[in-house]
Amino acid sequence: MNARIAEDSTARVAQAYLEWAYLEEYLKGLGYSLDQMRTLPGALSRSLMRDASLFASMRMTEVESRSQLMEELRGGPTPM
Numbered sequence: 001m002n003a004r005i006a007e008d009s010t011a012r013v014a015q016a017y018l019e020w021a022y023l024e025e026y027l028k029g030l031g032y033s034l035d036q037m038r039t040l041p042g043a044l045s046r047s048l049m050r051d052a053s054l055f056a057s058m059r060m061t062e063v064e065s066r067s068q069l070m071e072e073l074r075g076g077p078t079p080m
Helices: 002-029 042-073
Strands: none
Touching: 002 042
């Protein structure tokens, strides 16, 4: 059971890093960085982060969908 918890924790950390990478990708495409969000006017920063969050969410959904498709193509989840 402990190994499963460790795997879940590792997967969550990896997922969090991927989500941050997508946030950075979106902002970089607009000429901004995450560090700049603190120095921008509040309304602009919130708007950019809202849009970046939506972009990251869509990309994470895409990753999850691909993962599920690959699992289905391989015959389901691997037995424990």
